[in-house]
Amino acid sequence: MTGVAPAAGLLTGRRVVVIGGASGIGLATVRAAAAAGAAVAVLDADADGAAGAAAQARAAGASACAHAVDVTRETQVADVLDAVAADLGGIDAVLHVAGVMSGQGTDVTDLPLELWQRVIEVNLTGPFLVAKHAVRHLADGHGVLVLVGSKAGVLTGSGSVPYGASKGGLHGLALTLARQLGPRGIRVHTLCPGDIDTPLMRRSLDEARANGTDGAQVARIEAALGRPEDVASVLTLLAAPASAGIAGTVYTG
Numbered sequence: 001m002t003g004v005a006p007a008a009g010l011l012t013g014r015r016v017v018v019i020g021g022a023s024g025i026g027l028a029t030v031r032a033a034a035a036a037g038a039a040v041a042v043l044d045a046d047a048d049g050a051a052g053a054a055a056q057a058r059a060a061g062a063s064a065c066a067h068a069v070d071v072t073r074e075t076q077v078a079d080v081l082d083a084v085a086a087d088l089g090g091i092d093a094v095l096h097v098a099g100v101m102s103g104q105g106t107d108v109t110d111l112p113l114e115l116w117q118r119v120i121e122v123n124l125t126g127p128f129l130v131a132k133h134a135v136r137h138l139a140d141g142h143g144v145l146v147l148v149g150s151k152a153g154v155l156t157g158s159g160s161v162p163y164g165a166s167k168g169g170l171h172g173l174a175l176t177l178a179r180q181l182g183p184r185g186i187r188v189h190t191l192c193p194g195d196i197d198t199p200l201m202r203r204s205l206d207e208a209r210a211n212g213t214d215g216a217q218v219a220r221i222e223a224a225l226g227r228p229e230d231v232a233s234v235l236t237l238l239a240a241p242a243s244a245g246i247a248g249t250v251y252t253g
């Protein structure tokens, strides 16, 4: 079963930053937030992809801009969030969607340290840096920070050792931020999707096959993939003041 798009006007007047908005769930979120009336800033390491996503949002009638950023670089993260806040006159919601998947089907005994470090850097240090530099723009009593984790980090485990570890760490980060920032009026969530049909997931299934994961198991996952639009609807809802009563970790298909 698939959901419906968020109501038009749900985000009217809200200034929403989508980090990782060039592809997959992030791109669907840019479209959904624009359709819901938000002014959207699209941030991504893929500058062309971010520009394309912002162009799509503008074509749909929204105000939108794009910036390149590598979330593992603190100066870039700080500067881009400051620039976006200056452009938009503030930030109401930061939706941190960016992430990488690597190491599918690789046994822990064969896992190179460099691969571990890269996944942890993007999927865990990145959200930390984004949170660190988003707070000064969100702390006005109705800010929202959503970190996209995964069921792989909190419920099911992952076919990738560093990916599962990074998403478990992200979940702990969000719980801790919620406790620290809640009293300052910032609502923090982890959103944990299941397996979703995106370029990341398609690359991950290919990697699992190449590393010898059982083909029937991979085919079962492939046949049951969810839609990025359904995750984007929930992210858009969480960015809205209407979600003020929701707390903590949110799961989707």
Ligand SMILES: NC(=O)c1ccc[n+]([C@@H]2O[C@H](COP(=O)([O-])OP(=O)(O)OC[C@H]3O[C@@H](n4cnc5c(N)ncnc54)[C@H](O)[C@@H]3O)[C@@H](O)[C@H]2O)c1
Residues within 6 Å of the ligand: 019, 020, 021, 022, 023, 024, 025, 026, 043, 044, 045, 046, 049, 069, 070, 071, 072, 097, 098, 099, 100, 101, 122, 126, 148, 149, 150, 151, 192, 193, 194, 195, 196, 197, 198, 199, 200, 201
């Ligand atoms: N697809 C799934 O099945 C699934 C399931 C659970 C969680 N997730 C999570 O959802 C998020 C989005 O995944 P997706 O499937 O849409 O992937 P995707 O590869 O389609 O999109 C990820 C985006 O993140 C950007 N990105 C990667 N590294 C970056 C960096 N260092 N700095 C800035 N941007 C960077 C990429 O350029 C890309 O645009 C990820 O955090 C992923 O772990 C995905």
